[in-house]
Every structure is written in structure tokens, then in C-alpha cells.
Amino acid sequence: MIPASNAKRYDRQIRIWGPHGQARLEKSSVALLNCGPTGSETLKNLVLGGIGSFTIVDGHRVTSTDIGNNFFVHHSNLGESRAKVTTELLKELNEAVAGSYVEEDPAVLLDSNPGFFSEFSLVVATQMRETEMLRLEEICEQAKVPLLVVRIYGLVGYLRASLAEHRVIESKPDSAVDDLRMNQPWAELQEFANSFDLSTIDDITLHHLPYAVLLIKAAAAWRAEHSSLPSTSKERRDFKESIGNMKRMAGEVPVESENFDEAVKAAFQVWTAYAVPSEVRLLLDDEQSSVTTDSDEFWIMVASLKAFLEHEGSGCLPLDGSIPDMHATTDLYLRIQRLYRECADRDVQAVERHARALLQELGRDAESVSTETVRCFCKNARNLRVVRYRSLREELGAASQRSAALQKALTGESTAPAMYFYVLLRAVDRFHVQHGRYPGSHDDTLEDDVTALRAMANQAWRLFGGRHVSTPAGFVPLGPNTQSETGVLESALPCCWRAAVGVATHGAPPDSSAISEDYIVEMVRCGAGELHVMGAFMGGVAAQEAIKLITRQFVPVAGTMIYNAIGCTTTVLEL
DSSP states (O other): OOOHHHHHHTHHHHHHHHHHHHHHHHHOEEEEEOOSHHHHHHHHHHHHHTOSEEEEEOOOBOOHHHHHHOTTOOGGGTTSBHHHHHHHHHHHHOTTSEEEEEOSOHHHHHHHOGGGGGGOSEEEEESOOHHHHHHHHHHHHHHTOOEEEEEEETTEEEEEEEOSEEEESBOOOSOOOOOOOTTSOOHHHHHHHHTOOTTTSOHHHHTTSOHHHHHHHHHHHHHHHHSSOOOSHHHHHHHHHHHHTTSOEETTEEOOOHHHHHHHHTTHHHHSOOOOOHHHHHHHHSGGGSOOTTOOHHHHHHHHHHHHHHTTTTTOOOOOOOOOOOSSOHHHHHHHHHHHHHHHHHHHHHHHHHHHHHHHHTTSOTTSSOHHHHHHHHHTGGGOEEEEOOOHHHHHOTTTOOHHHHHHHHHOTTTHHHHHHHHHHHHHHHHHHHHSSOTTSSGGGHHHHHHHHHHHHHHHHHHTTTTEEEETTEEEEOSTTHHHHHSOOGGGSOHHHHHHTTOOTTOOOOOSOOSOHHHHHHHHHHTTOOOHHHHHHHHHHHHHHHHHHHHTBSOOOOSEEEEETTTTEEEEEOO
């Protein structure tokens, strides 16, 4: 439970992720590496959300650049520790959150004290280069601490989580169909529906019967006449008409009633066959559902769910026990609501028995899984999700890259621009390794930087197989002789492809460049600038993803997210 003072303070967000979600936040400890605008905006949102504590790792001093793009420093702080100043101001936002700082370059800390990161629930790394991210990922992987990488480069944003597996019980889908079991009611629900004789009950009761009762009775009558539920379009129309025929008549006119209208709208629940959602079926069939002594609590519960499905559930998942609003009297609504809750409670008890038996069989504490955990699991059984991530090492390694996925991203009209910026982000890191600075950081070297960055981008592009592009005419190699070799004019390519692969719009043959000069020039022009407006946007997105990881609610981004502020687009690349 969370303290009453915090319950009042976080009232609105508790309505979203519940007291248990808020409790997870308040127990969390977050490490932030680099507190420029991207990092400080991310941490600001987490502090306001009520994380338990944070630690900033940053070895920089406040400069004039920080004053121009970071709201958490002031001109009076020039020359002071950026980590110290930012920590002090962030702590003022929420007195319930503890904050500390380490005045050290994160890259140095990776080598000097790698065990430092094992203390945290989550590590958020901002504005770090590829080599540093790979080293940090290795450390976090060994410590089993989730890593969230966030970066902005001019008008381009980058976000990626790194962890082996993220298990979500409360995925909270945007829309879900109520699980009312209209086509296979259990005995008590059927008995409740049978207790009403529509021909003899008074008008008030008839017009306030929950629509679930009307559907159960209509389905029983249909089965008696047709021996099966409606399956064709005509049968479904006839079934809806049969619901209307159950209304009372005033002379020759049927008396309108809201509960009958609700029954017609929900009629699809009668003929829709029950099926375990495909995402949940994948979990039930996953090799990790064959549990061992080292299995996580989540997979113990999945195995228990499978046992329930095969025995008590008869192919159905546990009932979640909730029902939607229905036009009914308070008494009738509470009675049917009680039936659903009692059935859900019986399902929880059955799943709990399976879980305790499994734990005992594995030689583990049979009481280690609480009844509340089982109840939450059963309530959300239809929406369980597991997100598995490829490591940065796998994504960036030449031997482990997904060639087909890369080709698809490079040639897709919706994903290509994001992919070009992704390639260029890797290219600027290579540039930094060779030159000790980012391209565009010196005004007198802009033209040379464009040339050097172009060469590095093309190296990365060829590594990804980006010298080819699929067109309606076939798989066309791009090169100086594109027209003569293939007979396909560059003008036959979609405009965005022609620009992206370096084909001049006036029809001149392309050179060896794979990425449009405009993209390359833009990366040099911004000079690795970290704009506050970009930091605010990416900080909001990063905080949202961090909260998903900490609370284990909602489904986090499963790939590499690229935000293109020029085109105002957000793309998730599954690389």
C-alpha cells in the first residue's frame, strides 16, 4: 500500500496504473547518464510521477550552451557541476523523491566501477555513442537491469530499450470485447436467466432486465429451433429480429426499451466462438511455460493458466469478473454482477491451486505467489504480453544483423526516411571515433565534414545492403549506369526513393551515394545540437517508456524508435 499523502498527490495517475503500479514506481531507483535537455526532461517527468530515487551521472560543467537549451540550469550556475545543479532543481519538483549525483563522465564510470549500475531498477542513458552504449548494455545485461537509451541529434530523436524479456500482465489494450460467455453460460448464469419468464413478468421488470439475460434466452430459443447458433449473415439478421420479437406490444406496435436495443448491439457475442487470443496462445505454447526451479513468477503463472485451461476451464481462460454498464434496476444489475464475480473467484481459486502445486513440485515455497498476484493475473489473462528484445550487440553486429528486415526498412516508403537517419546516426559516431568530434562542430570544416560523413554513411549503407532498392519493375541495382543496365529510368522510382538514394531530381544518373545529400547536409548542419524542444518531446516519450518498464503495465516499444521532427513522424524499426 502507498501512504495516504501520496495517494492524494498522485490521485490522477493512480487511476491509470492503480495503487500497485504507483507502489512499483515509488520503490524504483533510476540512474540517469548525462543530464542535458534530453536527460533532465526525461527525469523531470519521472520525478513528477513519483519514482523512489534517482542518481545523475554527469561529469560536465554548466556552459553557455546548457543555459540556452536546459531549463534546469541558470546563468548563475556557469562553471558549476551540471549534475549537482540539475539534481538540486529536480528535487524541488517533488519532495517525496530522493536525488543524488556523481560528478564523473559516464564513459569513465563504465570502466572504473561497472558494479555501480547493479543498484538500480532502470538505467536511462542519454547522448551516448555507439561504443559506450555497447559497453553499458553488457554491464546492465550482467546485472539484469533494464537499459533505456535515448538520444537527440539536431531534429532527429532515437529511443531504444535493451533487456532480454519484458513480461506484461496489465497490457491495457485500447479496446477490448467484454467476456460475458453469452454462447456458453455456466450453470448459475443459465439458471438466473431461466428464472425470468418473459411472458409473465411485469413491464417494469421486462424493460429492466440486463441485456445479458435477454441474449441468453434468445440464444436458447434459437438453439431449440435450429440446433446451432447463427452462422450466416441471414441467420444473424434473423437472430437480431428474434430479439426484437421478444418485446411487449402496445396494440400492433412494439414497446421500445433500451435493454432490448443493447441486446441487439451485443448480439455478436452469441455467435462469436470463444477463442484464446493468439498472443496468449503463443505464451501458452512458449518453451518457458515448461517451468523449472529457476522460472520467473510470470512463467509459473502461465503454466498454471495452461493447467486451468486443460481442466477446469475446458478451453476457456479464467473469467475476469467484470461486466459493462447495462440498462437494469440496481437490484438486477447487482445480482448478475455477483454471479460474474463469484465465477471469477472460483477461477482464481482453481488457478491458485495449480500454482501452489507447481511450486511445491519444483521444491519452491508454495506461498511465494500471493492470492492478489493470482487474481491480477486471472483478471488480465486475455491481455498477457511478453516483449522480447534483440540486444544492441545483435542489432549492430554485421554477423547478426537481420538483412531482410533492413532491406524492408530501407525500401519501404513509410520507413525509409527513418532508416536513413538511423544509418546517419551510426555514421556520425564513426566520424567521432576518427576525428574526436562530431561533423559540423567547426564552421571552417563544414564542406570537408559533408564529404567525410558521406563516405562513412555509404559504408554503413552498403553494410546494410542499401545499394539496392525494390521497384515495381524488379530488384534494381543502384549505380552510375542504372538506366543502361536495367532499362528502368530513375524517374520510374517513387520520388522519396529517388531523393533517398541520391538520384538527382533533374534526371542526372546517380553517383555511388546511397543517401540523399540533403540528409547528410542536415546532419552536418545541426552539428550534434541538442535542442530543448527535441529534448522535451523525447524526454516525454522516454519517461513514458520508463514507466511502462517499471510498472510492468502497457506494452513498451519493441524496436528502435526514430523521431523525425522535420517530417513530424515517429517510426519503430524492428532491426
